[in-house]
Amino acid sequence: MKQGGSDAAKQAAGESAAEAVEDGMVVGLGTGSTAAHAIRAIGRAVDAGLDIVGVPTSFQSRELARDCGIPLADLDDVSVDLAIDGADEVAGGDLIKGGGAAHAREKVVDASADRFLVVADPTKEADHLSVPVPVEVLPMARSTVAVAVAELGGDPELRRAERKDGPVVTDNGNLVLDCDFGDIEDPAGLASDLSTLPGVVEHGLFVDMADEVHVGTADGVTVRELST
Numbered sequence: 001m002k003q004g005g006s007d008a009a010k011q012a013a014g015e016s017a018a019e020a021v022e023d024g025m026v027v028g029l030g031t032g033s034t035a036a037h038a039i040r041a042i043g044r045a046v047d048a049g050l051d052i053v054g055v056p057t058s059f060q061s062r063e064l065a066r067d068c069g070i071p072l073a074d075l076d077d078v079s080v081d082l083a084i085d086g087a088d089e090v091a092g093g094d095l096i097k098g099g100g101a102a103h104a105r106e107k108v109v110d111a112s113a114d115r116f117l118v119v120a121d122p123t124k125e126a127d128h129l130s131v132p133v134p135v136e137v138l139p140m141a142r143s144t145v146a147v148a149v150a151e152l153g154g155d156p157e158l159r160r161a162e163r164k165d166g167p168v169v170t171d172n173g174n175l176v177l178d179c180d181f182g183d184i185e186d187p188a189g190l191a192s193d194l195s196t197l198p199g200v201v202e203h204g205l206f207v208d209m210a211d212e213v214h215v216g217t218a219d220g221v222t223v224r225e226l227s228t
């Protein structure tokens with residue numbers, strides 16, 4: 001995964017997207033270090049009187065939002081006006097997400113939003129998607145999915161935990177295969193192929209879902225509007 005961006009660039013992007021949040025909105029709260037800056041900025045606005053409700057996309061974003069005093073709800077009770085989320089790679093309007101293994105819940109929340117803003121630093125931008133695609137799988141299906149991914153031309157690797165022996169276990173109790181497909185020429189086709197594999201809970205290809213990409217640098221932010 002690309003983790004090279006500066007924190008100042010991530011902060012600029014997160015705070016830029018947070019400016020789109022308006023009184024009365026239901027806001028999807030993304031996961032990761034860039035989305036965290038947006039959550040903190042929204043928290044400061046809530047402190048100052050902004051009346052919004054957040055829908056978290058992970059344990060991490062829920063915990064941070066609670067720390068920031070943002071009232072929370074789930075999708076049984078509200079519908080999302082605006083979602084703000086990070087990405088591991090951005091090529092045109094397509095993304096790879098799931099560096100933090102949160103992509104299944106993120107996709108549900110981001111896809112349900114009226115508007116979806118992506119926040120990123122310049123290291124995430126690319127001409128073609130090419131970082132490994134995180135694929136969340138039912139634990140009992142990890143071997144069958146790995147074989148099927150190889151048949152699709154991918155090289156799957158079980159994601160290992162860093163401060164625990166064994167695999168990363170997602171917020172949903174599943175495992176993650178990071179699947180290297182090299183340069184992805186047809187993201188929509190690959191997304192569709194991965195979605196049909198039995199045992200795949202969700203993959204990290206977000207094709208044509210974003211409405212805007214906010215790319216921060218230490219000197220400012222570029223906002224790219226996408227036609228979806």
Ligand SMILES: O=C[C@H](O)[C@H](O)[C@H](O)COP(=O)(O)O
Nearest residue numbers: 032033034086098099100102
């Ligand atoms: O699972 C994690 C998410 O998809 C993150 O939004 C993505 O990994 C980007 O995270 P960061 O902003 O920390 O690079």
